[in-house]
Amino acid sequence: MPNAFTPQAAGDLNYLKSLNRSTILATVRRHPGLSRADIATHTGLTKATVGGVVQVLLARGWLREGELHARGGGRPGRALYLDGSRHFMLGTEVGVKGLRLVACNLQGDVLAQQQSEQAPTSPEATAARLAGMLTDLCRSPDLQSRTCLGLGVALPGPVKPDAPVLRLAPNLGWVDVEFLDLLRQQSLEIAGSWLLDNEANAAAFGEFYFFDGTPPESIAYLCASSGIGCGVVSGDNFPFISRGAQGLFGEIGHTVLQPGGAPCHCGNRGCAETLVSGWKLREQLDVAADASLSEALARRGDEPRVKASLAQAGEALGWLLLNLHHTLNPAMLILGGSLTRLGEPLIAPALAYFEAHQNGLLRQPLSIPVKVIGDSTFTAARGAAAEVMARAAVEL
Amino acid sequence: MPNAFTPQAAGDLNYLKSLNRSTILATVRRHPGLSRADIATHTGLTKATVGGVVQVLLARGWLREGELHARGGGRPGRALYLDGSRHFMLGTEVGVKGLRLVACNLQGDVLAQQQSEQAPTSPEATAARLAGMLTDLCRSPDLQSRTCLGLGVALPGPVKPDAPVLRLAPNLGWVDVEFLDLLRQQSLEIAGSWLLDNEANAAAFGEFYFFDGTPPESIAYLCASSGIGCGVVSGDNFPFISRGAQGLFGEIGHTVLQPGGAPCHCGNRGCAETLVSGWKLREQLDVAADASLSEALARRGDEPRVKASLAQAGEALGWLLLNLHHTLNPAMLILGGSLTRLGEPLIAPALAYFEAHQNGLLRQPLSIPVKVIGDSTFTAARGAAAEVMARAAVEL
DNA sequence: GACCATTAGTTAAGAGAAATTACTAAAGCC
DNA sequence: GGCTTTAGTAATTTCTCTTAACTAATGGTC
Numbered sequence: 001m002p003n004a005f006t007p008q009a010a011g012d013l014n015y016l017k018s019l020n021r022s023t024i025l026a027t028v029r030r031h032p033g034l035s036r037a038d039i040a041t042h043t044g045l046t047k048a049t050v051g052g053v054v055q056v057l058l059a060r061g062w063l064r065e066g067e068l069h070a071r072g073g074g075r076p077g078r079a080l081y082l083d084g085s086r087h088f089m090l091g092t093e094v095g096v097k098g099l100r101l102v103a104c105n106l107q108g109d110v111l112a113q114q115q116s117e118q119a120p121t122s123p124e125a126t127a128a129r130l131a132g133m134l135t136d137l138c139r140s141p142d143l144q145s146r147t148c149l150g151l152g153v154a155l156p157g158p159v160k161p162d163a164p165v166l167r168l169a170p171n172l173g174w175v176d177v178e179f180l181d182l183l184r185q186q187s188l189e190i191a192g193s194w195l196l197d198n199e200a201n202a203a204a205f206g207e208f209y210f211f212d213g214t215p216p217e218s219i220a221y222l223c224a225s226s227g228i229g230c231g232v233v234s235g236d237n238f239p240f241i242s243r244g245a246q247g248l249f250g251e252i253g254h255t256v257l258q259p260g261g262a263p264c265h266c267g268n269r270g271c272a273e274t275l276v277s278g279w280k281l282r283e284q285l286d287v288a289a290d291a292s293l294s295e296a297l298a299r300r301g302d303e304p305r306v307k308a309s310l311a312q313a314g315e316a317l318g319w320l321l322l323n324l325h326h327t328l329n330p331a332m333l334i335l336g337g338s339l340t341r342l343g344e345p346l347i348a349p350a351l352a353y354f355e356a357h358q359n360g361l362l363r364q365p366l367s368i369p370v371k372v373i374g375d376s377t378f379t380a381a382r383g384a385a386a387e388v389m390a391r392a393a394v395e396l
Numbered sequence: 397m398p399n400a401f402t403p404q405a406a407g408d409l410n411y412l413k414s415l416n417r418s419t420i421l422a423t424v425r426r427h428p429g430l431s432r433a434d435i436a437t438h439t440g441l442t443k444a445t446v447g448g449v450v451q452v453l454l455a456r457g458w459l460r461e462g463e464l465h466a467r468g469g470g471r472p473g474r475a476l477y478l479d480g481s482r483h484f485m486l487g488t489e490v491g492v493k494g495l496r497l498v499a500c501n502l503q504g505d506v507l508a509q510q511q512s513e514q515a516p517t518s519p520e521a522t523a524a525r526l527a528g529m530l531t532d533l534c535r536s537p538d539l540q541s542r543t544c545l546g547l548g549v550a551l552p553g554p555v556k557p558d559a560p561v562l563r564l565a566p567n568l569g570w571v572d573v574e575f576l577d578l579l580r581q582q583s584l585e586i587a588g589s590w591l592l593d594n595e596a597n598a599a600a601f602g603e604f605y606f607f608d609g610t611p612p613e614s615i616a617y618l619c620a621s622s623g624i625g626c627g628v629v630s631g632d633n634f635p636f637i638s639r640g641a642q643g644l645f646g647e648i649g650h651t652v653l654q655p656g657g658a659p660c661h662c663g664n665r666g667c668a669e670t671l672v673s674g675w676k677l678r679e680q681l682d683v684a685a686d687a688s689l690s691e692a693l694a695r696r697g698d699e700p701r702v703k704a705s706l707a708q709a710g711e712a713l714g715w716l717l718l719n720l721h722h723t724l725n726p727a728m729l730i731l732g733g734s735l736t737r738l739g740e741p742l743i744a745p746a747l748a749y750f751e752a753h754q755n756g757l758l759r760q761p762l763s764i765p766v767k768v769i770g771d772s773t774f775t776a777a778r779g780a781a782a783e784v785m786a787r788a789a790v791e792l
Numbered sequence: 793g794a795c796c797a798t799t800a801g802t803t804a805a806g807a808g809a810a811a812t813t814a815c816t817a818a819a820g821c822c
Numbered sequence: 823g824g825c826t827t828t829a830g831t832a833a834t835t836t837c838t839c840t841t842a843a844c845t846a847a848t849g850g851t852c
Contacts, residue, residue, distance in 0.1 A: 012839060013808050016412050020810085037829055049810055051830060068819090074828025075818040158758065168758050175759070217641045230723075242638075244725025245613045245764075248757055255719040256753065257653070259711075266756035315655075323651040327626075327723050329640025357652065360662035361644055362554065362564050363571070368641075408810065409837050416839085433800055442840055447801060464847090470799025471847040 019237075020045060022393050024053050025062065026237040028080050030214055033066060035077025054080065060396065061086030061147070062106065082106045088146045089392070090137070090190060091206075091385030092130060093154040093199055093378075094120055094179075096171040096226045096278075097338070099130055101137050102378050104385040105146075108210030112140035113378055119290075123177045131186035138190070149392040150192025152384025153179060154202035156227065158251065161243040164196035170265055171226045171279070193391055199223060199380040200250060201241045204231030206383025207334050207373075208239050209390060216331035216369075220250075220324055223380075224317060224337035226278040228253030232328055239390065252320060253277065275316035278339060284309050294341040301345065310345040317346065318353025325358060325368060332369050336376035347372055415633075416441060418789050420449050422633040424459060424476050426610055431465070431473025450476065456792065457482030457543070458502065478502045484542045485788070486533070486586060487602075487781030488526060489550040489595055489774075490516055490575075492567040492622045492674075493734070495526055497533050498774050500781040501542075504606030508536035509774055515686075519573045527582035534586070545788040546588025548780025549575060550598035552623065554647065557639040560592035566661055567622045567675070589787055595619060595776040596646060597637050600627030602779025603730050603769075604635050605786060612727035612765075616646075616720055619776075620713060620733035622674040624649030628724055635786065648716060649673065671712035674735060680705050690737035697741065706741040713742065714749025721754060721764060728765050732772035743768055 020043075027039050034042065040050045057063040066079035084105035093100045098117040102110050114137050120126040134151070137143075155177075157169030166177040180194050197205075204221035218234030230250035232242040242249045253273040254266050261270025265279075274280055278293055285306055287296045300306045321333055333354075339346060351370060358366055373379060416439075423435050430438065436446045453459040462475035480501035489496040494513040498506050510533050516522040530547070533539075551573075553565030562573040576590050593601075600617035614630030626646035628638040638645045649669040650662050657666025661675075670676055674689055681702055683692045696702045717729055729750075735742060747766060754762055769775060 013412070013810095016409070016838090017809065035829070046811055047830065048812085048832085052810090055831095070819060071828080073820045073826065075820095075830080077829055242724075245727035246725055246758070246762065248722070248725035251722050251725070251757055254757055255722045256715060259715060264756075268753050268756055319652060319655060323719075324723070326644070326647050326651045327720070328638075329642055329644035329647070331641035357664050360664055361647055361650055362642070366642065366644075409839095412809095412838065431800070443801065444803085444841085445839055447803095448839090451802095466848065467799080469797070469849045471801080473800055 018394050018396075020049065021053050021057070021396060023237040024050060025057065025082075025393050028063060028082060029209075030211075032081050033069075033079040035069070035079060037077050039080070062393075062396070084109060086146055087149050088143055089149045089192075089385035089388040090134065090151040091154070091202070091381040091383065091388065092134070092152070093202070093380040093384065094126060094130065094156070094172075095199070095380075096120075096156055099126075099133060100378055100381045101130075101133055102381045102385060103137060103140065103143055104382055104389075106389060108206070108382065108386065110378065110382065111142050112137055113381075115377065120172055123174055123179060123182055127179065127182035127186055131183060131188050134188060134190065148191045150388040151183075151190050151194045152202065152386075152388045153183070153194070153196050154199040154380040154384045155179065155196065156199050156225075156229075158247040159196055159198045159201075161245070161247045164194075166196065167247060192388065193395065195384075195387055195391060197241075197384060197387060198229065198231065198247070200229035200231035201233075201243070202231070202383035202387060203336055203376065203380040204233045204334070204383065205239060205241055205390075206379060206386040207336075208233040209386040210382070218328075218330045219332045219334055220328055220330035221334045221336060222252075222317075222321065222324065223376075224276065224278075224335065224339040226338075228273050228277050228320065228337075230324060232330060234330075252324060255320075255323070257316065257319065272316065272320050276313040276320070276339075281309060281313060281339075294338070294343075297342055297345075307345060310342060311349050314346040314349030315353050317350035318357075321350060321354040321370065322357050325354075325366075326361065330368070332371065334371045334373060336373040336379050338376070340372055340374055340376060343374075414790050414792075416445065417449050417453070417792060419633040420446060421453065421458065421478075421789050424478055425605075426607075428477050429462060429465075429475040431475060433473050435476070458789075458792070480505060482542055483545050484539055485545045485588075485781035485784040486530065486547040487550070487598070487777040487779065487784065488530070488548070489598070489776040489780065490522060490526065490552070490568075491595070491776075492516075492552055495522075495529060496774055496777045497526075497529055498777045498781060499533060499536065499539055500778055500785075502785060504602070504778065504782065506774065506778065507538050508533055509777075511773065516568055519570055519575060519578055523575065523578035523582055527579060527584050530584060530586065544587045546784040547579075547586050547590045548598065548782075548784045549579070549590070549592045550595040550776040550780045551575065551592065552595050552621075552625075554643040555592055555594045555597075557641070557643045560590075562592065563643060588784065589791065591780075591783055591787060593637075593780060593783060594625065594627065594643070596625035596627035597629075597639070598627070598779035598783060599732055599772065599776040600629045600730070600779065601635060601637055601786075602775060602782040603732075604629040605782040606778070614724075614726045615728045615730055616724055616726035617730045617732060618648075618713075618717065618720065619772075620672065620674075620731065620735035622734075624669050624673050624716065624733075626720060628726060630726075648720060651716075651719070653712065653715065668712065668716050672709040672716070672735075677705060677709060677735075690734070690739075693738055693741075703741060706738060707745050710742040710745030711749050713746035714753075717746060717750045717766065718753050721750075721762075722757065726764070728767065730767045730769060732769040732775050734772070736768055736770055736772060739770075 040047045064083040068076040070076035084107040088103045101114045103112040155166045158167045200223040221231045223229045230252045254271045258270030262274040264271035264274050432446050436443045460479035464472040466472035480503040484499045497510045499508045551562045554563045596619040617627045619625045626648045650667045654666030658670040660667035660670050
């Protein structure tokens with residue numbers, strides 16, 4: 001797929017340097033413990049080049065040297081790891097139901113987290129509240145000795161592909177919000193670069209960037225909560241987020257599955273969200289907007305009506321997974337969002353539908369793995385932090 | 397979206413040079429008649445760099461100098477154009493109904509074309525037949541004074557993303573065919589690099605690469621013929637084809653629109669192809685496999701059954717366009733493939749459906765242009781030739 | 793018509809990055 | 823201890839882009 005990190009106009013030597021630095025960093029990220037020599041063979045760069053870049057990264061606290069490991073004869077190589085002790089990135093998610101904040105180190109470990117279950121109101125008030133929580137979070141003892149690389153904000157709606165502007169968050173009622181500017185007016189003292197992204201994109205990016213082990217060629221993260229969104233990330237050394245012309249890539253909640261079906265808030269009928277989404281389940285099962293959907297349905301799990309609704313919604317979710325796969329063909333599907341907390345009654349039929357229908361395109365099993373994140377409370381926030389790290393690596 | 401031209405492992409100076417050369421070439425391609433100075437301001441490169449690259453491109457016959465154009469005072473700039481007279485690329489499409497061949501110059505003009513309406517049989521026999529036709533085509537007088545940059549072959553099925561192997565062409569009955577190897581055994585004398593791609597990808601690439609005027613940020617080409625496929629191309633200077641993990645990106649013909657609907661040859665039920673596709677229309681309207689669908693239906697255009705079928709299929713096509721848009725958000729949609737020859741009875745309802753439903757995601761008109769290619773006989777073949785040119789530009 | 797301002801394009805020198813080569817460092821093996 | 827092997831560094835070379843100076847060509851002005 002495309003590449004996140006292509007020079008807009010043309011390339012100078014600076015770009016080349018940045019490219020190689022990011023490549024080396026990505027190699028260590030994916031294969032912790034490699035030596036300089038390993039990196040050289042792995043990336044195709046020469047020992048000398050790798051050595052130079054590694055020196056810079058060590059000096060800046062992005063890498064640390066580990067133990068020696070001998071391999072038969074010869075001088076043993078010095079293992080290299082991401083240094084998780086010198087920096088941190090802030091990530092936040094402004095969700096329909098509340099705010100989530102995390103601070104991560106370079107390895108993706110969460111150093112501190114915080115959440116508020118109070119639903120956002122206006123953009124301005126939310127920015128003020130978020131600023132307060134961020135200030136609190138930054139007081140965590142574990143962060144004091146570290147350098148901040150920046151702040152990422154995830155929002156539940158499409159974001160302009162070329163500017164940090166939220167275009168529309170239907171479930172918040174926000175339109176064309178330049179949220180970072182509102183935050184800046186709060187005179188926050190947060191160093192580094194700030195960025196804004198859609199929650200599904202951020203979550204997808206985080207799952208890809210901080211993947212345990214060698215990440216797949218690409219992933220699609222399906223975010224099922226109040227609405228249904230999807231983020232796609234791919235790319236070897238520069239994870240790339242597919243955004244589309246207007247930032248609407250992955251707005252699969254409004255793909256039409258039943259022409260003439262139930263009306264959707266987008267104006268059409270029979271959108272995917274009218275079959276499976278938080279707002280639809282609440283409507284169908286009479287759960288109040290301020291109550292927790294998962295708790296309410298857990299209590300009422302034995303009601304036939306609840307069972308049937310969840311099974312039906314689950315099947316629709318599987319249907320969406322299938323169409324997503326046949327359209328984007330990601331190497332891995334990840335299912336997250338608050339709806340995964342509804343558990344087996346929803347997830348099992350979704351996976352069953354997908355498993356039963358995914359083959360056929362090549363007349364052989366495709367076996368695309370589907371990973372379900374049971375608790376994705378901080379997934380998008382952590383992903384926003386990952387985006388900050390990726391940008392910092394380029395600008396280093 | 398991602399970027400076609402990212403170094404797999406790491407970047408050397410060679411890569412940088414190639415990057416800038418391609419950028420400059422892309423600038424001339426998109427804005428014929430620019431001077432060196434214009435290119436410099438346009439790309440951000442310096443006059444010196446541009447001058448050097450242009451000299452090389454002139455020497456190799458990729459560019460030609462045109463007239464002077466004065467702009468007020470000062471020395472007038474020398475217009476630069478792609479040189480359409482020194483090279484050519486060969487492109488072929490192995491279609492379900494026959495073979496199509498074109499030779500293009502650097503500007504995308506078709507210098508020679510040829511087609512055979514005889515359906516392909518085995519891969520080996522088809523390679524032999526194609527080789528003969530290619531040899532014929534290369535005898536065209538207009539090609540004699542030119543250098544061949546290579547050969548591109550488009551096939552109706554998914555191709556491995558990292559190797560020139562056709563994985564499956566259901567409508568040809570081919571499985572895992574290394575078609576370029578079969579062609580090589582024909583001892584063809586065609587210089588340059590050879591490549592293989594899916595027909596929708598090739599067509600999409602060609603429409604993007606040889607776009608008249610400044611191309612949109614990205615395009616999705618929906619190919620409606622025997623089956624339904626889709627190709628997506630994006631990227632500024634290095635048009636990138638989205639391929640997915642297994643080369644199945646854009647296999648939207650098998651997205652499920654009606655669970656439990658009519659059976660599809662892929663094994664599932666209710667795939668998009670069961671609602672709109674060449675094979676479905678033939679089945680529905682009793683058109684023999686060896687007859688021309690468009691001619692048969694043109695004759696029978698007044699039958700209510702034909703009208704109803706086409707209207708229904710057209711609406712399904714619009715539905716597909718809509719879901720494609722909401723999933724990929726391309727800046728432009730192009731509708732091609734042999735089914736567009738069925739004309740208004742099919743196309744009008746498709747466009748009407750799309751127009752009526754495309755808005756809503758941002759609460760404002762999205763106005764994604766939809767371009768219909770009435771006769772796309774040589775579109776995929778020309779696109780394959782475009783891919784050859786793009787590769788040659790990188791390897792130059 | 794000489795001169796100047798302005799823009800286009802080339803040439804030459806300088807800076808930066810990676811490749812090549814040669815070297816030092818540190819281990820195992822004999 | 824010496825040899826072999828591999829890791830990492832240092833010096834040199836090569837390549838590319840940039841900077842700056844220069845030449846080229848035009849229009850405008852006195």
